[in-house]
Amino acid sequence: xxxxxxxxxxxxxxxxxxxxxxxxxxxxxxxxxxxxxxxxxxxxxxxxxxxxxxxxxxxxxxxxxxxxxxxxxxxxxxxxxxxxxxxxxxxxxxxxxxxxxxxxxxxxxxxxxxxxxxxxxxxxxxxxxxxxxx
Amino acid sequence: xxxxxxxxxxxxxxxxxxxxxxxxxxxxxxxxxxxxxxxxxxxxxxxxxxxxxxxxxxxxxxxxxxxxxxxxxxxxxxxxxxxxxxxxxxxxxxxxxxxxxxxxxxxxxxxxxxxxxxxxxxxxxxxxxxxxxxxxxxxxxxxxxxxxxxxxxxxxxxxxxxxxxxxxxxxxxxxxxxxxxxxxxxxxxxxxxxxxxxxxxxxxxxxxxxxxxxxxxxxxxxxxxxxxxxxxxxxxxxxxxxxxxxxxxxxxxxxxxxxxxxxxxxxxxxxxxxxxxxxxxxxxxxxxxxxxxxxxxxxxxxxxxxxxxxxxxxxxxxxxxxxxxxxxxxxxxxxxxxxxxxxxxxxxxxxxxxxxxxxxxxxxxxxxxxxxxxxxxxxxxxxxxxxxxxxxxxxxxxxxxxxxxxxxxxxxxxxxxxxxxxxxxxxxxx
Numbered sequence: 001x002x003x004x005x006x007x008x009x010x011x012x013x014x015x016x017x018x019x020x021x022x023x024x025x026x027x028x029x030x031x032x033x034x035x036x037x038x039x040x041x042x043x044x045x046x047x048x049x050x051x052x053x054x055x056x057x058x059x060x061x062x063x064x065x066x067x068x069x070x071x072x073x074x075x076x077x078x079x080x081x082x083x084x085x086x087x088x089x090x091x092x093x094x095x096x097x098x099x100x101x102x103x104x105x106x107x108x109x110x111x112x113x114x115x116x117x118x119x120x121x122x123x124x125x126x127x128x129x130x131x132x133x134x
Numbered sequence: 135x136x137x138x139x140x141x142x143x144x145x146x147x148x149x150x151x152x153x154x155x156x157x158x159x160x161x162x163x164x165x166x167x168x169x170x171x172x173x174x175x176x177x178x179x180x181x182x183x184x185x186x187x188x189x190x191x192x193x194x195x196x197x198x199x200x201x202x203x204x205x206x207x208x209x210x211x212x213x214x215x216x217x218x219x220x221x222x223x224x225x226x227x228x229x230x231x232x233x234x235x236x237x238x239x240x241x242x243x244x245x246x247x248x249x250x251x252x253x254x255x256x257x258x259x260x261x262x263x264x265x266x267x268x269x270x271x272x273x274x275x276x277x278x279x280x281x282x283x284x285x286x287x288x289x290x291x292x293x294x295x296x297x298x299x300x301x302x303x304x305x306x307x308x309x310x311x312x313x314x315x316x317x318x319x320x321x322x323x324x325x326x327x328x329x330x331x332x333x334x335x336x337x338x339x340x341x342x343x344x345x346x347x348x349x350x351x352x353x354x355x356x357x358x359x360x361x362x363x364x365x366x367x368x369x370x371x372x373x374x375x376x377x378x379x380x381x382x383x384x385x386x387x388x389x390x391x392x393x394x395x396x397x398x399x400x401x402x403x404x405x406x407x408x409x410x411x412x413x414x415x416x417x418x419x420x421x422x423x424x425x426x427x428x429x430x431x432x433x434x435x436x437x438x439x440x441x442x443x444x445x446x447x448x449x450x451x452x453x454x455x456x457x458x459x460x461x462x463x464x465x466x467x468x469x470x471x472x473x474x475x476x477x478x479x480x481x482x483x484x485x486x487x488x489x490x491x492x493x494x495x496x497x498x499x500x501x502x503x504x505x506x507x508x509x510x511x512x513x514x515x516x517x518x519x520x521x522x523x524x525x526x527x528x529x530x531x532x533x534x535x536x537x538x539x540x541x542x543x544x545x546x547x548x549x550x551x552x553x554x555x556x557x558x559x560x561x562x563x564x
Contacts, residue, residue, distance in 0.1 A: 094146040
């Protein structure tokens with residue numbers, strides 16, 4: 001089963017454009033990432049620029065509207081993720097617990113929906129939507 | 135923390151830590167069986183203490199500290215021969231001098247130890263079944279019960295198999311060293327074979343009603359990735375990883391809503407996992423960049439990559455696949471490879487050419503009564519519009535397979551081929 005570990009760094013909601021983690025923190029994180037790789041559980045990972053460099057697309061009244069970041073109301077924003085393939089939820093949690101995160105950081109652990117998790121009607125809908133798109 | 139939650143957390147720690155723990159302990163004790171016993175002792179201690187104390191900050195180091203304490207007790211108690219005790223004492227001293235917390239020095243060697251353990255678990259002195267069970271147990275961190283479930287065997291059978299395997303290794307005095315020289319290639323081939331066997335058992339269950347046991351595939355992939363990080367300059371290891379990643383990418387497209395198998399060319403490719411395909415192509419690239427003649431796994435991965443790159447089945451580069459099968463036949467001559475080559479030839483150069491290639495295999499002893507030969511012949515005959523002959527072959531194939539799902543699929547094809555219209559449609563489609 002796959003899990004996504006969503007890193008929510010403290011204070012990232014109002015970080016200035018181009019904000020980067022410090023070299024020491026990156027070095028520590030590299031050791032962690034390497035451990036995930038050596039254990040054969042790491043499928044993918046990425047870091048995300050702060051919201052001040054991003055934008056939000058909202059759909060009020062069915063119409064797409066774009067707002068540039070930062071977003072004053074957003075306190076908890078995602079700063080990066082790891083995609084892991086593990087045997088159990090506990091294993092994903094154990095890996096999350098080993099992350100050299102800062103004391104204001106949070107890691108949210110979420111299971112990835114697999115196609116086989118969907119009930120038959122949703123599977124059928126997923127299949128047909130793909131076919132009409134192509 | 136409730137006991138059950140703690141128990142599951144400890145299981146997770148065990149899965150993560152046990153291979154390294156057992157590897158490190160095997161180095162100290164020179165005996166896989168003793169090492170595993172010590173690791174189990176440490177696990178029991180964890181089960182007693184962690185529910186109350188919580189999981190320690192460095193669970194691996196905690197387990198190792200306990201296991202080493204037990205090891206010292208054990209060696210004192212058993213009064214081993216002078217030589218072995220001296221050896222053990224020397225290792226102990228060296229560690230204590232160089233590292234205040236032993237885990238720092240341990241970390242440097244742990245990769246080497248783990249790789250040695252992989253090679254021991256796959257040692258040719260063991261039967262294939264024993265290698266598979268021991269590898270899942272020692273490297274995959276699976277419990278005996280989990281292995282038994284995956285292989286539809288009783289727990290007692292698997293437990294006995296593992297006990298016997300450890301005894302065999304002990305009696306054969308298999309050294310805790312990486313094989314060198316001429317020995318190395320054969321030993322590595324055994325490691326890769328074991329990982330591939332485990333993956334295949336999950337990917338295409340040889341018996342029973344389930345076509346797929348995904349967790350075995352994930353275990354094999356995980357262990358293969360581990361071995362690839364431990365042997366980064368070995369092209370075939372990356373070739374195996376590439377093959378498994380690409381095959382695993384099709385997991386959710388291979389099975390229909392009622393559990394029936396869907397053949398490669400009929401799969402909805404939008405259900406292929408692009409992330410795994412990307413990882414597979416990367417691994418294949420690493421294998422190819424290391425140079426030399428591609429080995430059997432890298433070649434099979436290159437064939438799988440041809441399918442992965444084709445957005446729709448009709449885009450498949452069958453000529454390249456046929457050429458890759460030619461190369462594969464060179465390095466791994468086998469009737470099954472020749473049969474697959476015939477399939478590729480059938481798509482690249484037409485069903486008549488494919489049938490010609492199959493005819494060459496008619497008197498191949500090992501394919502006699504094999505469902506695949508009949509199934510391939512049936513397919514080519516159907517495409518040539520020879521429906522009745524095709525139906526006969528599909529029925530023969532259905533009678534020969536042990537997999538219930540596969541039998542249903544083949545019988546469906548037999549019925550479909552008997553119908554002239556459908557047979558004609560199949561032949562025009564390709």
